[in-house]
Amino acid sequence: MKRKITLKHIARELEVSISTVSKALKNSEEISRDTKERIQAFAKLYNYKPNNIAVSLKNKRTKNIGVVIPDIVHHFFTTVIRGIEKYANSKGYNVIVCLSDESFDKEVINMEMLANGSIDGFIISLSSGTQQKNDYNHLKEVTEQGIPLVLFDRITNDIDCDKVVIDDQLGAYMATKKLVEQGRRKIGLITTEDYLSVSRARSEGYMKALRDNTIEVQESRILKLSSMDMDENAIKNFFNLANIDAVLCVNEIFAIYGMKVAKEMGKKIPDDISFIGFTDGLLSKYANPSLTAIAQHGERMGEISAKMLIEKVESEGEEETFQTKILEPTLIERDSTIN
Amino acid sequence: MKRKITLKHIARELEVSISTVSKALKNSEEISRDTKERIQAFAKLYNYKPNNIAVSLKNKRTKNIGVVIPDIVHHFFTTVIRGIEKYANSKGYNVIVCLSDESFDKEVINMEMLANGSIDGFIISLSSGTQQKNDYNHLKEVTEQGIPLVLFDRITNDIDCDKVVIDDQLGAYMATKKLVEQGRRKIGLITTEDYLSVSRARSEGYMKALRDNTIEVQESRILKLSSMDMDENAIKNFFNLANIDAVLCVNEIFAIYGMKVAKEMGKKIPDDISFIGFTDGLLSKYANPSLTAIAQHGERMGEISAKMLIEKVESEGEEETFQTKILEPTLIERDSTIN
DNA sequence: CTGTTCAACGAAAACGGTTTCGTGTTAACA
DNA sequence: TGTTAACACGAAACCGTTTTCGTTGAACAG
Numbered sequence: 091m092k093r094k095i096t097l098k099h100i101a102r103e104l105e106v107s108i109s110t111v112s113k114a115l116k117n118s119e120e121i122s123r124d125t126k127e128r129i130q131a132f133a134k135l136y137n138y139k140p141n142n143i144a145v146s147l148k149n150k151r152t153k154n155i156g157v158v159i160p161d162i163v164h165h166f167f168t169t170v171i172r173g174i175e176k177y178a179n180s181k182g183y184n185v186i187v188c189l190s191d192e193s194f195d196k197e198v199i200n201m202e203m204l205a206n207g208s209i210d211g212f213i214i215s216l217s218s219g220t221q222q223k224n225d226y227n228h229l230k231e232v233t234e235q236g237i238p239l240v241l242f243d244r245i246t247n248d249i250d251c252d253k254v255v256i257d258d259q260l261g262a263y264m265a266t267k268k269l270v271e272q273g274r275r276k277i278g279l280i281t282t283e284d285y286l287s288v289s290r291a292r293s294e295g296y297m298k299a300l301r302d303n304t305i306e307v308q309e310s311r312i313l314k315l316s317s318m319d320m321d322e323n324a325i326k327n328f329f330n331l332a333n334i335d336a337v338l339c340v341n342e343i344f345a346i347y348g349m350k351v352a353k354e355m356g357k358k359i360p361d362d363i364s365f366i367g368f369t370d371g372l373l374s375k376y377a378n379p380s381l382t383a384i385a386q387h388g389e390r391m392g393e394i395s396a397k398m399l400i401e402k403v404e405s406e407g408e409e410e411t412f413q414t415k416i417l418e419p420t421l422i423e424r425d426s427t428i429n
Numbered sequence: 430m431k432r433k434i435t436l437k438h439i440a441r442e443l444e445v446s447i448s449t450v451s452k453a454l455k456n457s458e459e460i461s462r463d464t465k466e467r468i469q470a471f472a473k474l475y476n477y478k479p480n481n482i483a484v485s486l487k488n489k490r491t492k493n494i495g496v497v498i499p500d501i502v503h504h505f506f507t508t509v510i511r512g513i514e515k516y517a518n519s520k521g522y523n524v525i526v527c528l529s530d531e532s533f534d535k536e537v538i539n540m541e542m543l544a545n546g547s548i549d550g551f552i553i554s555l556s557s558g559t560q561q562k563n564d565y566n567h568l569k570e571v572t573e574q575g576i577p578l579v580l581f582d583r584i585t586n587d588i589d590c591d592k593v594v595i596d597d598q599l600g601a602y603m604a605t606k607k608l609v610e611q612g613r614r615k616i617g618l619i620t621t622e623d624y625l626s627v628s629r630a631r632s633e634g635y636m637k638a639l640r641d642n643t644i645e646v647q648e649s650r651i652l653k654l655s656s657m658d659m660d661e662n663a664i665k666n667f668f669n670l671a672n673i674d675a676v677l678c679v680n681e682i683f684a685i686y687g688m689k690v691a692k693e694m695g696k697k698i699p700d701d702i703s704f705i706g707f708t709d710g711l712l713s714k715y716a717n718p719s720l721t722a723i724a725q726h727g728e729r730m731g732e733i734s735a736k737m738l739i740e741k742v743e744s745e746g747e748e749e750t751f752q753t754k755i756l757e758p759t760l761i762e763r764d765s766t767i768n
Numbered sequence: 769c770t771g772t773t774c775a776a777c778g779a780a781a782a783c784g785g786t787t788t789c790g791t792g793t794t795a796a797c798a
Numbered sequence: 799t800g801t802t803a804a805c806a807c808g809a810a811a812c813c814g815t816t817t818t819c820g821t822t823g824a825a826c827a828g
Contacts, residue, residue: 143546144784378717483814
């Protein structure tokens, strides 16, 4: 077992001081060519690499960024992580991923664990528990400590920090408008409970599009589902009672499941009923029929979040100025709507 | 901006030494009740939390574990991460996720970044680039440095370390056997190039099952696809020429895509052709028809990997003994096979 | 009164680097 | 010959902990 070599070892071996070694390895002008070459050659030979922890302690920079997301088994979040990873890595940063599991408590615990020196900044998408509880003190605390924070997708207005979102309202608006243009009038919405910021925005876009096209918003055409139990009968009733000819779903699963139920009821997609779902993921692409979807551009969102964060981290406390970046969603038309 | 408070601050404020503060906060017997209470109260008041980096440097324990996987936009890997996270978190560890992007170089770079003190151990699934190159020196190096390593799913025999896999051969065997029992004789296999350890094992299981049932293995019934370009015509030819009545696919995407092509060709699933795919993910569940799948138990695999790793990390260098844990795959029957 | 013991605390080294500041040597110059 | 500046390097502080090993004063026995 070869232990890692340290500056001290090199110094002792080459009979110079630790400072000389340190400087030599940084190619400092202070050190003579000869000595530098000796030291660098020795270091290369023994594969010396500085200890990250020691460097972090000294520089108060960890080169780690902490990402806290509600769930990782969600295509959207994985694409965001990929975007974050990509950008962060290119800048020499590592990504520590923590899952809040949609729980307020876990979100708080994870952030506290990381906030004690482990990371240089946070990228976070709020858990539903947090949005429901409407308690953002844990976020306030880290920002007060001067730790940069970027919120993405599931954000809150209660905290001043950089934010990255897509225009959820616009996405829903575009989708609903498309359905209207295709002659649909009895357009339903399958969503979650309202405390999720994104669901709310999507509902608003849906309703606005209806109103702009002089279609009345009917409560019976809005179905609120919990992501845990997707009650088949509830969906059937919904389709039947409201006599729906098109559905906008706030996520892929709802859409795929909705299509399944519709098919079981003997409905033809898209002739009898059209479907559009949020989050253009694998399911949308490979569903049968393939699902028209509103792409959230997760990877891009991740990259932008990482970029904003790292800029804040590396700007030595210039004047604080926060921005909110709003990405445009894209409607990707497939076979679950008329083309 | 409230800066973080340190032992030194507390010591100065309470006019005791740093060591006394440190001990008091650890409830050491050395310190009198009075002093301990004073110090603890003060620490609570100012929300003192030890600096992780400093503790890491001192203890040579980071409480971080490094996970390097080929890709995160893959249901299987995300479930593994979830399992790792879950167990690691329960033991007070954080998870640093790095993506190799199926590239040997990125795998090496990521590991080198993390190996310099950032983590206590590695959990890794090899990139296809690495398996293709067959070069495992980067793994050898970290193990020689005494850093615990757990390999999962995509492993190699060239390295001595703990490993966690499912019995891929058995999975393929079970699936193929099931197809045979349902009267299929012209069973095809859609796989990737052979350098991936898992694909090879699955091919072997497939062939073994055929032989055990006195069905000849025909090269024409094996299609090797690159995951990049899924050539529709190649698949059509494959189905036609080999006159296939059942297909085993080494991953979900191949299976879903295969079903799509089959349907386009007018084939009925499962009457004309059955499908079974590896990795029981969301796609399998929500496909149409839903896909009979071999579950890889990713989450369990992640938990076990994390458990094995953390045990190694926390066992102060007892005698080295490595184990390979082989999980049993489960065949989940759905509508793409006859039931 | 001296010696021992124990409780309660502090000094200092250590982890592995970075960085500031000082110092000895040499060469150049007046 | 004495002064000075540049060069090359080392000492030491520091980052925030942990931990070992004193040290001090009081209490107690003899």
